[in-house]
């Protein structure tokens with residue numbers, strides 16, 4: 001054996017390309033894994049079934065990554081974290097290069113996907129968490145746009161004039177760094193920031209998840 005060995009750890013994402021789910025017709029945006037904001041929109045039953053079915057492959061392939069994420073978040077929360085098998089494991093957003101991604105095509109939203117799922121009555125909905133762990137980023141970087149406007153659970157979505165809010169408030173941006181997890185409430189208006197440029201070799205792959213404190217544990221899910 002030679003002194004130096006290269007082991008392509010994250011090639012597992014590409015090696016499992018046949019398990020990627022296309023999420024925007026005509027554009028190279030995929031998920032590896034099951035996302036409540038997408039799959040529970042199809043139906044709750046579809047989400048729970050897909051969450052169950054995808055778990056063995058994801059855990060077998062990325063269990064080491066999930067352990068690291070759990071450890072980091074447990075330290076951050078100062079409480080135990082669990083991957084409750086009822087919910088989908090965190091999964092990956094995968095953007096391959098495309099000129100369209102320079103445009104602001106991603107939805108401006110709050111993270112309200114937990115509303116589409118079933119939770120114990122002992123769940124703290126006042127402190128939701130969303131997290132992003134960049135795995136690989138375009139050469140010019142990538143990040144998140146956000147606006148200082150907080151979700152008000154009592155205000156119905158159709159009573160919110162997004163256009164007016166966005167034109168009145170400055171756009172902030174948080175730049176991602178590979179291997180550095182960004183944790184937030186998901187309750188400020190936000191959006192996947194448009195790509196800075198189009199480079200055919202660029203990829204933007206992030207691990208995505210959410211957490212809710214439920215029955216004494218932070219439950220990590222997607």
Ligand SMILES: [Fe+2]
Pocket residue numbers: 109110111130186190
């Ligand atoms: Fe979000």
